[in-house]
Amino acid sequence: MSEAVIVVDEKDNVATALRPLEEGELLQVHIGGRALDVTVLQPIPFGHKIALTDLEKGQPVVKYGEVIGLATQRIGKGGHTHVHNVEGQTGRGDRT
Amino acid sequence: MKFLGYRRNSGRVGVRNHVLVFPTVICAAGVAEMISREVPGTIYLGHQHGCGHLGDERDHMIRTMVGTCANPNVAGVLLVGLGCEMLTADLLGEKLREAGQRVETIATQAMQGTGEAIEEGTELAQKLLEEAKGAQRDQVDASELMVAAKCGGSDTLSGLTANPAMGVACDILIKDGGSAIFTETPEMLGAEHVLAKRAADEEVRRRIWEITSRTDSKIKAMGLDIREAEPGPGNIEAGLTTLAEKSLGAIRKGGTTPIVEVVEYAEKPSKKGLVIMDGPAHDVVGVTGMVAAGAQVVVFTTGIGTPVGSPIAPVIKVSSNSPLYQRWRDNMDVNGGTILDGGETLQSMGERLVEEIMEVASGKLTRAEVLGHREFAIHTIAPTV
Incomplete structure (x- = not known):
């Protein structure tokens, strides 16, 4: 595979890994026309997401140019972004 | 675009030429299965319903069963009833005749038990099979097609490769005058606003918000949390x-x-054009509903892998990634992973999918058909009594 990660929309602050990413790896991520350097903070499995910027607690996680959830803790740039640090806001049966 | 299809008396065009042995109630399922076994070439279509339906579910079941049996991929149907059930063979038979479908009916209680019912049913099923053999494929326009798009066993690549490629295929088919349908209302939650923006008119926009909020509030009203199942553990x-x-x-x-x-x-x-069907995200129940709505071909995208097919419509399996395509070579028809590792664009992949749909519509068997996958399950909307 030529690219290690893919970004769907220019507004996205996460990318999807197209192969397992290793801790410490330096990635060049292409977002639209520009390139962004991201160092992988911890191992990220194939298909999982990596933060492209520092995300503060409560900040929206954006993919497809849309909000897919909120960060439940600070996620550093290059961090694994998944169920352990992101919470969806859709269909919240716990909030009725 | 053209394909080779069966033009039916109903005016619609089928891509397969099936003869069904269909129990109108589960109590007639055994007899129906035994009849089908006696007549190789027929398809037995078992289900759990046909009696004890409350409220709207009665009409919902009739619509689903009649839609299934009237799908243009079906040349003829033997309805096998019991006699005392809510949805009798006479009731469904009349509706199918109104829809222009070739149908025969038997009711076991009107006979001297299983033996006679099988004897009589076998003769009728054989007659329907002989008639079906007379049907010929003719060149028809692709605008006669309604293709169902389904995703199941999804991964993060489904939304990046196979699904948008199928989206390109839907765009091409619709531009050519055809239709596409998709469902899975629970998997519209969180994306309602995107869909609503694409509504052709105010009524469609209202309906999109209606079905999504209905699904959301129904689950919440039961004190449940959809997040227990969506996304699923595999997702x-x-x-x-x-x-x-x-x-x-x-x-x-x-x-x-x-x-x-x-x-x-x-x-x-x-x-x-592009149609949304209100329905669950459950793979087999979703496919069953869209085929009952009239879809002749199903395109099913998957990232983790699922083998399910349909007894009525060919199901084309598209993998979202190449490792799945290699590992599940037996079950997969098209590899969507080439968008990531084969230098293919979404556009060319979508065009390739349309070609595949046309070939399958003209008779090419899908892997699910070759393997004999005929999963079928009807959505329930009320408790059965």
Whole structure:
């Protein structure tokens, strides 16, 4: 595979890994026309997401140019972004 | 575009030439299965319903069963009833005749038990099979097709490769005058606003919000949390984090054309173009509903892998990634992974999918058909008594 990660929309602050990413790896991520350097903070499995910027607690996680959830803790740039640090806001049966 | 299809008396065009042995109630399922076994070439279509339906579920079941049996891929149907059930063979038979379908009926209680019912049913099924053999494929326009788009066993790549490629295919088919339908209302939650923006008119927009909020509030009213099942454990392992993420990837399989209509489960659309059917995300129940609504071909995208097919419609399996395609070579028809590792664009992949749909519509068997996958399950909407 030529690219290690893919970004769907220019507004996205996460990318999807197209192969397992290793801790410490330096990635060049292409977002639209520009390139962004991201160092992988911890191992990220194939298909999982990596933060492209520092995300503060409560900040929206954006993919497809849309909000897919909120960060439940600070996620550093290059961090694994998944169920352990992101919470969806859709269909919240716990909030009725 | 053209394909080779069977033009039916109903005016619709089928891509397969099936003869069904269909129990109208589960109590007649055994007899129906035994009849089908006596007549190789027929398809027995078992289900759990036909009696004890309350409220709207009676009409919902009738619509689904009649839609299934009237799908243009079906040349003829033997309805096997018991006699005392809610949905009798006479009742469904009349509705199928009104729809222009070739149908025969038997009711076991009117006979001297299983033996005579099998004897009589076998003769009728053989007659239907002989008649079906007389049907010929003719060249017909691709605008006669309604293709169902379904995703299941999704991973994060489904929304990046196979689903948007299917979206391109839907756009091409619709531009050519055909139709596409997709469902899975729970997997529209978090993406309702994106779909609503694509509504062809105010009524469709209202309906999109109606079916999504109805699904959301029904689950909440039961004190349940959809997040227990959406995304599912396999989705999460594959990298999908939230329902909204899953939904935003799922809706891409419908393409980019305006949504012209929102129909109920198993309801036949009245318009051509892109249609949403209100229905569950359950793979087999969803496919059953869209085929009952009249879809002749199903395109099913998957990232983790699922073998399910349909007894009525060919199901084309598209993998979202190449490792799955290699590992599940037996079950997969098309590899969507080439978008990531084969230098293919979404556009060329979508065009390749349209070619595959045309070939399958003209008779090419899908892997699910070759393997004999005929999963079938009807959505329930009320408790059965």
